[in-house]
Amino acid sequence: MSSFSSRAYASSADLDRLIDFAQQATAARWPRSSYMKVGDVVWMLYGAKPGDPNIRLWFDGSRLAAYVSFEPPLHVDFDNRPGLAQDDLLFDEILHFAEERWQDLARLGRGPIPKAYAMMVGDTLSSTALDSDGRRISLLERRGFSRADGFNVLYSRSLIEAPIGQPELDAGLCLRHATDADLDARVDVHRDAWSVWGQSKITVESYRRLRSAPLYDPELDVVLEDSDGRFLSYCIGWADTANAMGHFEPVGCRPDSTGRGYARAVTIEGLRRMRARGLRTALVSTASVNERARVLYPSCGFVEVDRAHYYVKRID
The missing domain is CATH 3.40.630.30 (Gcn5-related N-acetyltransferase (GNAT))
Incomplete structure (x- = not known):
């Protein structure tokens, strides 16, 4: 016993x-x-x-x-x-x-x-x-x-040993972080991005609660916005200051906007913001069936460090 x-x-x-x-x-x-x-x-x-x-x-x-x-x-x-x-x-x-x-x-x-x-x-x-x-x-x-x-494939990237670079953006696009005025638009891009995997449970009310949760940093909730104010892609970064590590969860892009570098842009911007906070390493993971993500993360400088079968x- x-x-x-x-x-x-x-x-x-x-x-x-x-x-x-x-x-x-x-x-x-x-x-x-x-x-x-x-x-x-x-x-x-x-x-x-x-x-x-x-x-x-x-x-x-x-x-x-x-x-x-x-x-x-x-x-x-x-x-x-x-x-x-x-x-x-x-x-x-x-x-x-x-x-x-x-x-x-x-x-x-x-x-x-x-x-x-x-x-x-x-x-x-x-x-x-x-x-x-x-x-x-x-x-x-x-x-x-x-x-x-x-x-699941688990990746790691140094934030200090290699340059991160600038996100590449088409004309009319801008990177910023989500604010309290963006609740509906922010939930919409998340639900659309994950619709290919099933119906998301995220609602405006639950996302509002997330924004007041421990460790949530609004400036690490990065969105890519077009000239019409529509969010095309997003990521949330989390800071583990005890270990000087950043972690992405989740990262998403609208199905009608994939293949254009939009998810890469928000990820690169998230990496830049993590480094600005003094973090030394970034982590992210994805499922083996998510072929786009398995191309995305290495293109952002991540290397595979483990797998969870x-x-x-x-x-x-």
Whole structure:
């Protein structure tokens, strides 16, 4: 029997705990990548409600030992604190929780599988493991998981060792950051950009909440605007000042505007703004199926540092 205790996500104080957890895990795994960076934490949880049954925290004493976020209908993101003792016992508890959530949702009617998980089948539970995390791969495989075809590519770029350059813009286009006066337009470009992967859950109200979330910096919420005031592309940058790292989550471009360098322009501008804040490294990731992004990021100076492969387990 383990000595860990667990409970559901409870309050904004837990968001602060998870931000601190992500900073420490990122530092411990450097120069390879980590699971959730600070930007991932805020982007995923800024709208979480207390008692959310899909988010759970584990503690050893008063210190956060692990987190789980179950994404219906079949995917679970989690991480244990690097170097944690008895992490195999905690691993069992986490996966048991994930399988129970899977079963609960199956009984309620789980709904369609998102396009991002199209490589999965409906009776499986999925998670990811970094190629650099041999221990996690071994623990997953010993518990019945096997590697699937899909993966996420994780990139890194120095902000100080190579020039960033100026974004290249066509006449009539301008780069700036989103303001409180841009809520509708900013939500519209996000929803349009991600429509190719399914319907976005972002609304004007949820985006307004994001703008007051911890670590959100409005000047790192970069947009590319045309002469008619229409946003064509955007990115959000996050500053992990403890590690002097920046992180992009998300980056998007309207489907009718792809292939013109617009996503590259906002990314380059985001890199320039990160460097101006004293950050030394930038991180970003994308799914293996996102072929445009896998061309975009290397064109901005990013290099691949790790991959997070999907692992799946069939559930009866």
